[in-house]
Amino acid sequence: MYKAIFSDIDGTLFRNDLTVSRETAEAIRKAYESGIKIILCSGRYITGIDRAREQLDIPVIYSAINGALIKDGERYLREKRISPEAFSKAASFLNGKVSSLIAFCETRYAIDANDEWYNLQTRICGDSGMRMTITDPDEVFRVTGEHPYKLLAKDNDTEKKARLMEELREILGESAYVVSSSWNNFEILPPDVDKRDAIKIIASEYGMDNKDIIAFGDWDNDAGMIADAGLGIAMANGSEKAKAAARFVTKSNEDDGIAYALRHFGVI
Numbered sequence: 001m002y003k004a005i006f007s008d009i010d011g012t013l014f015r016n017d018l019t020v021s022r023e024t025a026e027a028i029r030k031a032y033e034s035g036i037k038i039i040l041c042s043g044r045y046i047t048g049i050d051r052a053r054e055q056l057d058i059p060v061i062y063s064a065i066n067g068a069l070i071k072d073g074e075r076y077l078r079e080k081r082i083s084p085e086a087f088s089k090a091a092s093f094l095n096g097k098v099s100s101l102i103a104f105c106e107t108r109y110a111i112d113a114n115d116e117w118y119n120l121q122t123r124i125c126g127d128s129g130m131r132m133t134i135t136d137p138d139e140v141f142r143v144t145g146e147h148p149y150k151l152l153a154k155d156n157d158t159e160k161k162a163r164l165m166e167e168l169r170e171i172l173g174e175s176a177y178v179v180s181s182s183w184n185n186f187e188i189l190p191p192d193v194d195k196r197d198a199i200k201i202i203a204s205e206y207g208m209d210n211k212d213i214i215a216f217g218d219w220d221n222d223a224g225m226i227a228d229a230g231l232g233i234a235m236a237n238g239s240e241k242a243k244a245a246a247r248f249v250t251k252s253n254e255d256d257g258i259a260y261a262l263r264h265f266g267v268i
Contacts, residue, residue: 002267003212005031006063006199006225009042009052010124010182011218011253012235018124020055027259030268032058039063039202041195041215041225043152043181044125045104046071051126063198065104065149066181066221068190070198077201080190081149086176087137090151090188093171097164100154101134105146110134117154151188161186181221196224214267216250216258217242233261 005028007013013020032038038056040049041063053060062071070078087103094101100113102121111121111129122128130143140148155161165186168178177189199213215222215229218238226232227245234246235257243249250264251257262268 001212002036002214002231003206003208004037004039004202004214005262005267006039006041006195006202006213006215006229007258008195008217008219008222008225009040009044009049011237012216012222013040013052013253013258015254018051018126020052021256021259023256024259025056027256027262027268028056029058031262034268036267037061037202037206039198041067041198041217043104043150043187043221045069045106045109045149047107047127048109048125061202063195063202064106066179066187066189066193067195067197067201068149068193069106070201072205077205078197080193081147082137082151082176082188082190084137086172086188086190087148087151088135089171090168090176091135093168094151094153094164095133095135097160098153098155100152102129102152102154103134103137103140103144103148104150104152105140105144105148108144108146110140110144110148113154121154149190152185153188154185156184158183179221181219187221194224195222196228199225199228214262214265216261218253231265233257 039061068080100117103110109129112134180186211230213229214231215225218235220241223245234242236252250261
């Protein structure tokens with residue numbers, strides 16, 4: 001019997017309109033009611049994840065910011081923030097080169113963007129960020145009251161995105177981890193932070209083996225989590241890297257892929 005379900009949010013749990021369908025919500029609630037722990041494992045910060053938890057209407061474990069922040073209720077299982085030096089180097093390099101630069105904290109975010117990108121991020125997160133120029137992590141703390149965990153860069157120019165990611169990897173070396181979580185963004189995280197860490201940490205905390213775990217995801221930053229789970233599942237709308245890591249490719253996020261897979265494997 002499976003003991004935990006790890007699910008990405010955007011492109012996986014959420015439909016493209018940023019809602020959880022009734023069928024998928026009911027499927028996850030059935031799994032929870034049977035004793036399975038539900039872990040929402042996302043690049044989002046805690047408040048952004050709450051938008052999904054509220055629609056599921058069940059207790060969840062938060063694996064926020066790609067596993068840098070793991071929290072069960074009021075108990076922290078992991079807190080790993082980007083170093084001030086890596087933050088400043090990345091922010092200084094990216095300033096003026098991308099459409100939107102965002103610093104994610106635990107429950108708030110700071111954003112440097114024009115109105116179009118600011119309004120888009122507000123719609124995605126369901127929460128208004130603090131508008132400011134982002135170069136200094138201490139200034140982010142002064143404005144938001146929280147220390148940043150990561151930087152998120154957004155731009156629709158995919159060629160530029162790929163180039164900037166490679167240049168940042170050269171600049172930052174082993175001081176940070178640069179990964180894409182969607183076609184138009186990339187993230188600068190603390191080193192050795194990956195969604196697969198949440199599987200290791202939560203499995204150890206609650207006496208599980210990897211074989212007890214199901215993981216759903218759709219993008220490159222989900223691949224490690226998908227590969228390490230006993231049953232790793234990629235969405236039909238997912239990236240090639242996510243699909244290559246998966247044991248099973250389910251239907252898309254628009255077609256209740258999570259609910260379909262849970263029924264297919266007899267979980268519910």
